[in-house]
Amino acid sequence: MPRHLSISELENFPSLNWFDIAHTLTNPVHASLERILETQNGNAIPLEEAYILSRAEGDDLLGLLAAANLLRAELAGNLVTYVVNRNINFTNICFVGCKFCAFSRGPRESDTYFLEPDQVAQKAVEAWQLGAKEVCIQGGLPHGLPPFYYRDILRAVKTAVPAMHIHASHRWKLFTASNSPA
Numbered sequence: 001m002p003r004h005l006s007i008s009e010l011e012n013f014p015s016l017n018w019f020d021i022a023h024t025l026t027n028p029v030h031a032s033l034e035r036i037l038e039t040q041n042g043n044a045i046p047l048e049e050a051y052i053l054s055r056a057e058g059d060d061l062l063g064l065l066a067a068a069n070l071l072r073a074e075l076a077g078n079l080v081t082y083v084v085n086r087n088i089n090f091t092n093i094c095f096v097g098c099k100f101c102a103f104s105r106g107p108r109e110s111d112t113y114f115l116e117p118d119q120v121a122q123k124a125v126e127a128w129q130l131g132a133k134e135v136c137i138q139g140g141l142p143h144g145l146p147p148f149y150y151r152d153i154l155r156a157v158k159t160a161v162p163a164m165h166i167h168a169s170h171r172w173k174l175f176t177a178s179n180s181p182a
Contacts, residue, residue: 002058013065025063028052033067040075085134085167086127090115090153094140104140114142117149117156124157124164134165 018037022030032049036042042050056064091114094104105112115123124135137153146152150168157166 002060005058005061009062013062014069016062016066018066018070021063021066024059026060029056029060029063033063037067037071040071083134084132085136086132087136087138088120088123090120090137090139091142092140093142095143096141117152120153121156121160124161128161128164134167136167
C-alpha cells in the first residue's frame with residue numbers, strides 16, 4: 001500500500017532531486033522513468049507502462065513529478081514563453097445543445113452568424129497585424145455544411161497568412177483527411 005502524501009510534499013515537489021529519490025520508487029516505475037529520462041522521450045515506454053505511471057501514488061508519484069520536472073528543465077529550461085493567438089468562431093449555429101456551451105444558437109434564432117472562409121481569413125489577417133502567430137478555429141456544429149467547408153477555411157487562412165499557425169480540433173483533421181479530394 002503506497003503511503004499517503006501530504007499537501008506540503010505535493011506542493012514542494014519542484015525542490016526534489018530525482019537522483020535523491022529514485023531509489024525509493026517501485027522497480028516498474030523506476031525503470032520506466034529511467035528509460036524516459038535517458039531517451040528524453042515519453043514514447044520510449046510501452047502503453048502498459050504508461051498506464052502504470054498514470055496510476056502512480058505515494059513515493060512513485062513524487063518520483064514521477066521529480067522526473068517530469070527534471071525532463072522539463074533539460075528540454076525547455078526555466079524560460080516561460082507564450083503565443084499570441086485569436087479564437088475565430090466561424091458560426092454559433094449548433095444542433096448538439098451541449099449543457100456547458102453558452103454561445104450556441106439554434107438555426108432559427110435571430111442572433112446567429114455563419115462566416116464564409118474569406119471572412120475567417122480576414123479575421124486571421126487582422127490577428128496577424130496585431131501580433132498573433134496562431135488562430136484557433138472553432139464553432140458550432142450546424143446541419144448542412146457546404147462540402148469541404150473545413151478544408152476551405154484552412155486553405156483561405158493559409159493563403160491569406162501563410163506563416164499563421166492554425167489550431168483546430170481533431171474533428172477537423174478527421175473531416176479534412178476523409179473528405180479531401182485525391
